[in-house]
Amino acid sequence: MARISKENLKDALKVYFIMGSVNCTIHPTEVLRQAIAGGITMFQFREKGKGALIGDEKYKLAKELQWICRDNQIPFLVNDDIELAMALDADGVHIGQEDEPAEYVRKQIGDKILGISVHSYEEATAAIQSGADYFGIGPIFLTETKEDAKPVQGTTVIQEFRANGITMPIVGIGGITPENAAIVISAGADGVSVITAISKAASIPDAVIELKKSVFSVKN
Numbered sequence: 001m002a003r004i005s006k007e008n009l010k011d012a013l014k015v016y017f018i019m020g021s022v023n024c025t026i027h028p029t030e031v032l033r034q035a036i037a038g039g040i041t042m043f044q045f046r047e048k049g050k051g052a053l054i055g056d057e058k059y060k061l062a063k064e065l066q067w068i069c070r071d072n073q074i075p076f077l078v079n080d081d082i083e084l085a086m087a088l089d090a091d092g093v094h095i096g097q098e099d100e101p102a103e104y105v106r107k108q109i110g111d112k113i114l115g116i117s118v119h120s121y122e123e124a125t126a127a128i129q130s131g132a133d134y135f136g137i138g139p140i141f142l143t144e145t146k147e148d149a150k151p152v153q154g155t156t157v158i159q160e161f162r163a164n165g166i167t168m169p170i171v172g173i174g175g176i177t178p179e180n181a182a183i184v185i186s187a188g189a190d191g192v193s194v195i196t197a198i199s200k201a202a203s204i205p206d207a208v209i210e211l212k213k214s215v216f217s218v219k220n
């Protein structure tokens with residue numbers, strides 16, 4: 001898939017599902033299929049945390065998930081692992097402030113999508129200069145998924161960025177559910193990125209449908 005335009009990227013970020021094997025109670029390929037059936041708009045492979053796959057097993061799962069995304073025209077991004085993203089020819093990568101330097105990553109990945117986690121205006125301006133295509137901002141709400149997550153920051157940072165004229169596509173992350181997703185969009189985000197509220201939902205397709213309703217209920 002060619003790099004998508006900024007306009008298409010904002011659409012692709014609407015309901016951005018992130019997952020790895022440790023987030024799933026059924027096989028990750030089945031979780032992804034059901035999430036796609038519900039209508040997710042982008043996917044990030046984040047194989048991280050206690051019991052995460054490594055080496056060949058990680059590569060094999062990534063490949064399987066990428067094929068499902070390709071079959072369904074869903075952009076497939078890789079979290080942290082630039083080498084894996086390049087080996088798979090993924091559509092993009094997501095990195096945070098503790099990962100490889102953004103400028104170096106941008107050089108490695110060429111015109112693939114580059115998502116960067118930012119928590120302040122200073123980080124945002126640096127990320128823009130390094131060639132970010134979108135920002136991930138959070139944790140917006142309480143999350144149990146990321147052990148080393150920063151303190152909950154609510155939606156203030158998103159609102160401040162928009163008030164200061166930052167037009168970069170933004171997704172909120174952390175503790176986002178169908179019940180609170182509209183708050184994130186109202187603050188100025190283009191979309192929501194979600195792990196648990198999709199991967200561990202009683203009905204995965206229904207969870208995605210409800211998330212979409214919440215996201216599209218706000219007209220920015």
Ligand SMILES: Cc1ncc(COP(=O)(O)OP(=O)(O)O)c(N)n1
Pocket residue numbers: 016018044046048079080094095096097098099115116117135136137146171173193
């Ligand atoms: C869309 C999106 N936003 C933020 C993150 C978090 O990235 P990072 O801060 O590098 O933390 P890890 O996910 O690597 O633990 C993300 N992955 N995706």
Ligand SMILES: Cc1ncsc1CCOP(=O)(O)O
Pocket residue numbers: 138139140142143144145146149173174175176193194195196197
């Ligand atoms: C990766 C990440 N970065 C900030 S919070 C978070 C975890 C989000 O997971 P969940 O949607 O289960 O709260």
Ligand SMILES: [Mg+2]
Pocket residue numbers: 079080094095096099
């Ligand atoms: Mg990271």
